[in-house]
Amino acid sequence: MIAFEGVTKRFGAWTAVDDLSLSVAAGEFRVLIGPSGSGKSTVLRMMNRLIAPDAGTIRVEGEDIARLKPETLRRRMGYVIQSVGLFPHWTVERNIAAVPDLLGWPRARVRDRVTELLTLLNLDAERYRGAYPYELSGGQQQRVGVARALAAEPHILLMDEPFSALDPITRGALQAEMAAIHKATGTTIVFVTHDMDEALTLASRIAILDRGRLVQTGTPLDILTRPADDRVRNLVGREDWGLKRLAVETVAERTRPGETAPGDPLAAGASLRQALAAMVACGTDRLPVADGQGRPMGVLHLADLLRGADRA
């Protein structure tokens, strides 16, 4: 879907991206993470040709993007940034409709799409479609920013630290919405952050950058259990590693089928970290597990949370 081959970008004497080869498969939720200045935003900006590499090739859906018109490329991509960048004198509806309007979609289709997107992002469509950005909270503005980026059904969504200016609760809500949107639409997402918890929560695969080079790429579980070196160990965090480890696996994966136990059931899709919190809160070492329809699935035992709790 997206392939970087030997890509280098220099700003004067500084090499921001250094001979980077990286591929993102269709439908992935790929998180780019690394310390400040490691080149994450530069990688993202090269994907939509906001800046051009000095060397190497970038292919999107098999095509060398240097040969595509920037407008053609950007129509396939939504782009969300931290500062949102809504047009202040345009209503929410007009902001979201910017690209569909440009593409000449019929009025009724645009209106339906705006309603659909506001609903998807948990904003009351009738209340907010006519509002102006200054009438919205930071979290609501960012929701509109995401809706705008998704409006013309892009194949790829690029997100550059989109939630880092938000308070933790709003941020958590938007992360959950992004996970649900990714699941529902299958859009390929490339998401930049410097927050490892955010990366572990959202990513299907993570790429870790340092000084413009790729340090490691893998699933959240790979990164946690087989860190490539001390830079990755430091990013993952040493103190609460165990809790992060529990956060990347679901209850369903450790449930003993067929057993029963008293207590409020855990959701099969909840993380093991949430399960641990529930067991501590209830003072119990086992809890029943139910599937999405509330049907009993078995029992999760505290002892089973320790399985695989080894680290490299």
Ligand SMILES: Nc1ncnc2c1ncn2[C@@H]1O[C@H](COP(=O)(O)OP(=O)(O)OP(=O)(O)O)[C@@H](O)[C@H]1O
């Ligand atoms: N337009 C530019 N002109 C000069 N230097 C730049 C420019 N854009 C980025 N750089 C430099 O390139 C390096 C990588 O920057 P980039 O913004 O890609 O890092 P980042 O990993 O996204 O950082 P952060 O997490 O702080 O946003 C930095 O050293 C930065 O100063």
